[in-house]
Amino acid sequence: MKPTCPCCHNKFKSTEIKNTNKKGIFFEVECPSCRTWVRLNKTQEIIKAAGISLLLITSLLNIFSIKSEYSSIFSTVGFTGIFIAMLITFFSKHEAIK
Ligand SMILES: [Zn+2]
Structure with missing residues (x-):
């Protein structure tokens, strides 16, 4: 997963995050270029957590x-849950923390 900074539109690798x-459940990272704190959209993060919980349960x-x-x-419900969580991980948008 390569987060894109909503501030400077720089794609940064997870290895560049210091x-x-x-x-x-919310995970915040600092953009290595402009030092803006960035996090996953809250709604997406909650749905992702719900999907993973569904699989666990x-x-x-x-x-x-x-x-x-x-x-x-x-099994079907669990698979759907982890599938949604994966989709969000790959296609989610990041937002700057103000
Ligand atoms: Zn940035």
């Missing part, structure tokens, strides 16, 4: 064979 800041249900008659439904 400063990061984690606030709960449905996987756990399957592992412990809870409601095993629904296991194929759980």
Whole structure:
């Protein structure tokens, strides 16, 4: 994933990021060119977290064979969740923190 800085429109590699800041599920990075703090759009970050949680929950249900008659439904739901999370990771927009 290469975040694009909304301020200077510079694409920076994750290896160039020197400063990061984690606030709960929100992950903030500092643009190496203009030193603006950048984060993922909040709504996208929440949907991404929800997608990952969905996969975790449905996987756990399957592992412990809870409601095993629904296991194929759980697998489908879990796959959809991680698929959405992946889409957001690849196509998400970053915004500057003011
Ligand atoms: Zn920048």
